[in-house]
Amino acid sequence: MIKISVIGFGNVGQHLASAFEENDRIELVQVFSRSGKVADVAFSHKLIDNLDDLATADVYVISVSDKSVSEVSQKLPFSGRLVVHTAGSMGMDVLDAKNRKGVFYPLQTFSKSKSVDFSSVPLCLEAENGSDLELLEKIAKSISKSVYRIDSTQRKALHISAVFASNFTNHMYAIGNDICEEHRIPFEILQPLILETANKILALPPRQAQTGPAIRHDQNTIDAHLALLSAANQKNIYQLLTHSIQNEREKL
Amino acid sequence: MIKISVIGFGNVGQHLASAFEENDRIELVQVFSRSGKVADVAFSHKLIDNLDDLATADVYVISVSDKSVSEVSQKLPFSGRLVVHTAGSMGMDVLDAKNRKGVFYPLQTFSKSKSVDFSSVPLCLEAENGSDLELLEKIAKSISKSVYRIDSTQRKALHISAVFASNFTNHMYAIGNDICEEHRIPFEILQPLILETANKILALPPRQAQTGPAIRHDQNTIDAHLALLSAANQKNIYQLLTHSIQNEREKL
Structure with a gap:
């Protein structure tokens, strides 16, 4: 079981958390929501509203507004772990250097009021080092049939x-x-x-x-x-x- | 059986002729192609290349380039019959007054290299008089589940x-x-x-x-x-x- 926590619970965060939750090979450890509230009761027992409460996981997925990605990555209370963001327009470099960096970008348009079949959502991956990229690929391929390696410029x-x-x-x-x-x-x-x-x-x-x-x-x-x-x-x-x-x- | 002839054999004309040909309640009488040639051998025995050879039909569907609709309607060798065009941007008035006028506008994008399921193509109808409009509706509903009365301004x-x-x-x-x-x-x-x-x-x-x-x-x-x-x-x-x-x- 690959342990994943999702940080940020907007459109993308919610859809990703659902896809992870439904997958047999993934354990969704925690979801962080600044407001401490989630519409979907399925996540309420995994909900935290303080980044200091983050437990150990293999991957932390930051899915907040573009302008907050850097700040949130700085506030993480640990170092040396794999932290990825989901923002199409942000380089991998915006993430704080104290953790291993990566990107897990789902190229799809998400609305709260319309569900999305994740298996057809292209996932665009990037990571600083090869073994992290392989881990991200393993996760991506378990929820989607469409997985690509795409660097920050692309x-x-x-x-x-x-x-x-x-x-x-x-x-x-x-x-x-x-x-x-x-x-x-x-x-x-x-x-x-x-x-x-x-x-x-x-x-x-x-x-x-x-x-x-x-x-x-x-x-x-x-x-x-x-x-x-x-x-x-x-x-x-x-x-x-x-x-x-x-x-x-x-x-x- | 409602007798229909299709005049003009571009993208729209070919798709319409196919839809009429496949329908049990419609007899495709003739298709006119200026070049005297059709790619689809299914229509070769119904092909004419001279408007003077048009036989009797209940409806004549003019499906030529927008700028030629008026001229072709003038050249028809009969009067008092129902003649419709398929052009979205042309008023019903461009048709010659010697015949009864109508419009049979399929709102879809047609490519020669890609077939279209006509049953889901919206057909926008207009006619000078009520009985002709009813006939056009009968034809339209036999090939599509999406039929609308739309006047020239609309x-x-x-x-x-x-x-x-x-x-x-x-x-x-x-x-x-x-x-x-x-x-x-x-x-x-x-x-x-x-x-x-x-x-x-x-x-x-x-x-x-x-x-x-x-x-x-x-x-x-x-x-x-x-x-x-x-x-x-x-x-x-x-x-x-x-x-x-x-x-x-x-x-x-």
């Missing part, structure tokens, strides 16, 4: 890539929703299109899957759309993305 | 909405792909995130599902990302979309 690029592919994509959905609401069209009409657009990337590179007025250089439709858009942000985004799609085609 | 808005939710979304995937390639990261790492982001809209309105540095007003991460992005279009898009996400939160 992870920062991957995080930016995820902002485009997920956060900005969701904002495209939100604007689509706004336009539908404005015209009393049920947004559900767009759901199959949104799912198919996402599923296409399993079969085709995104550039080959590109459709629509921009890639067709259909200026009549583009002009008609711009004339109908009233919100300034929608119009600006429409123009910039159309331009970006067209330029990139010429680059190919 | 359809134009819906088409813009689809550009954001599908075309622009795919461009976000393409940029994510570029950034991965630049850092030798396999793009497949992002696939589960992309699918989960799309699936979330089935459970949550997009605004509630928004995550990432922009909505958290995490300026440190935003600045770090902008500093790492080298391509001008990526940097401009990152700034504009971050701004748009943040403004809209304040509007709520």
Whole structure:
């Protein structure tokens, strides 16, 4: 049994703790929550609200807000143990040097109100030394079928890539929703299109899957759309993305 | 049996013709292809390359490029029959007045190289008169479980909405792909995130599902990302979309 404690109980921390708790090869030792409260009663007997109460474990997973990772790692009341963080945008170096460093970054979008199948969540791993990396891989492979070694430089690029592919994509959905609401069209009409657009990337590179007025250089439709858009942000985004799609085609 | 002929054999025309051909309650009478050629041998015996050869049918579905819809409708060698087009961005009025007008707009993204399950494709219908609209509904419901009455004004808005939710979304995937390639990261790492982001809209309105540095007003991460992005279009898009996400939160 690999002993793991989870420090921080936000979206990522809760999902990770659940995945560890459900796994036969892992013993979830403790969970730290600053507030001393957890919504899920399953964790209440493992809950601590003081870092000084942390018991011995093989790995400590810090899953707090990006800006607190460094501070929390400094406050840990021990040294020489394996401490990892889960932050996509932070280098491994933000962790205090008194412990062995690593990163255990689950590349997925987590919401409290929606459960996630962890077995399909890619886990991006990094560690200072080889044996720690092997331990992290053993843990990762026990909860997910998708495990990668990704160094700090790559992870920062991957995080930016995820902002485009997920956060900005969701904002495209939100604007689509706004336009539908404005015209009393049920947004559900767009759901199959949104799912198919996402599923296409399993079969085709995104550039080959590109459709629509921009890639067709259909200026009549583009002009008609711009004339109908009233919100300034929608119009600006429409123009910039159309331009970006067209330029990139010429680059190919 | 409802008799239908499909005029135009691009992506949409081919997918529609296949859906009609496979349906027991519909007789696909003819398909018109300007080139006189079809890739799928199943349609070769129904193929015509001259509009004057069109036989009698209950509905003629014009599925040609947006700019050719009007011209093709004028060239039809008959009058008083039901003629519909499939173009999201075109009003019903572009059809020649000599025939009864309607619209049969499948809101989905079609690629020649990827088959589509038509039963989940939303069909947006419009017609000049009630009995034609009922006939179109009967046809639509026989091939899809998702059928809507959408007038020309709504359809134009819906088409813009689809550009954001599908075309622009795919461009976000393409940029994510570029950034991965630049850092030798396999793009497949992002696939589960992309699918989960799309699936979330089935459970949550997009605004509630928004995550990432922009909505958290995490300026440190935003600045770090902008500093790492080298391509001008990526940097401009990152700034504009971050701004748009943040403004809209304040509007709520």
